[in-house]
Amino acid sequence: MACNHCAAGAPSAAADARWRQALWIALAVNGGMFAIELAAGVMADSRSLQADALDFFSDAANYAISLGVVGLALVWRARAALFKGLTLLLLGAYVITTAVVAAMQGSSPEPFVMGGIGIAALVANIAVAVMLFRWRSGDANMQSVWICSRNDAIANIAVVAAALGVFGTGTRWPDLIVAGLMAALSFAGGWKVVRLAMAELQTSSAPIATQR
Template structure:
């Protein structure tokens, strides 16, 4: 039965246990909560970097949900899920660039206290998630995408805090806009990396299936 064979051939060497599943549920809850906090604070504080970070939280919550759904399935299924998540990261990066351009034309200036307080809370939340998932950072493309999203969140939170300092020191919105552009670039490069790894996994899985069928 070729279908059954391919499912078996596609199974990868890493099969995370129940502990990893529980960590994903914790990460999902934290990210969804922080999305609600940051999207409200971003609009009230007129900060593009906070809005970018809030959408990133929402995207990560969805990514953790997808990872939970495909956990334990074949590498092929997980690789396809990774492609979906990479596509969402691409959309996120493009959206942030668009928001930055809009704010350049609008000439609005973000509120430093809001950026600082929410940025610190977001950094603490993502720091906890990153510490929990650190041991799973070198798995397949699906696990790798989870780690990269989490790592990007931590870097993004640190960048938001630097943006707040920049806005405070210069009295200009440019530090906020520059940080938003950096965050979007990070999302785009991570998406490309995940796409490449998932393509290799799909190709290797197909090769193993073909060899098994011939034998």
């Protein structure tokens, strides 16, 4: 997915404007869905909803960071991407930890709230992912934004499936399994972003090393 020619320099002013507009919209959507889904996750006692809410919060913070580095040199955009990749790895660790704790002492979540909020979140994330699709092959910073949006849409499908599973079985296990899958998705996406960012940081420092 890496695009060597797009990672070589800063984007044009017109591309900057479109990128900023897309990020502001994505930031607003993710911030709003974080508040809604976190409240619903606590009310429904759903670990997968709570994990998805934290993912919305992480994405909102990452979009804000991306807005801060638009138009800056590649090294700064790569550093921002590295931070976002590490954030995804930490989020995955938190989700898997809470899922293990819930497996030992949690109760069955409320499937109707899970399903309704999961569908609303899915619609929101698909809209954001479609909007950001054109930047899926940009530099590590742009790719990290696309990966976050894509992962969120996949996670929301899984949350809806978990709601159906909880409704059908009357147990918490579908919810916990999906929370575990979401953690794995966060690990995979975070590791990919970290690798891309590290490669770009090495590329940006190569001319300096050559001059020495």
